[in-house]
Amino acid sequence: MWDExxxxxxxxxxxxxxxxxxxxxxxxxxxxxxxxxATVELLATLESTYSVRFRDEALNMSTFDTAGTLWKTLGEMR
Incomplete structure (x- = not known):
């Protein structure tokens, strides 16, 4: 599960x-x-919060399908 x-x-x-x-x-x-x-704003927030940059291949709608897929992608960036 994800963090707070x-x-x-x-x-x-x-x-x-x-x-x-x-x-x-x-x-x-x-x-x-x-x-x-909201997706663009969320992306900026996550990059700032976790000090990561989403790779180009992660910048697609499937990354933002569910909280689980987004958290998994974020984990791969960290």
């Missing part, structure tokens, strides 16, 4: 996920409200 920083970075970009609702690793982020602008 990851969820704290992700949640503000998911307007359809209530604060008390658990973020499931397989929940489609688009269904939770992640749009294209």
């Amino acid at each position: 920083k990851f969820e704290a970075a992700l949640r503000p970009h998911l307007p359809f996920l209530s604060p008390e609702e658990k973020l499931e690793s397989d929940a489609p982020l688009r269904d939770l409200g992640l749009d294209s602008l």
Whole structure:
């Protein structure tokens, strides 16, 4: 599972996920409200928070399908 920083970075970009609702690793982020602008903002936040740069091959929509796929990709960057 991911750390608190990851969820704290992700949640503000998911307007359809209530604060008390658990973020499931397989929940489609688009269904939770992640749009294209929020994806760019989230990418910048994650790069800053974790001091990483997402590689070009990771900059695709499948990376941002679910919290689990995003966390796995982030782990590969670190």
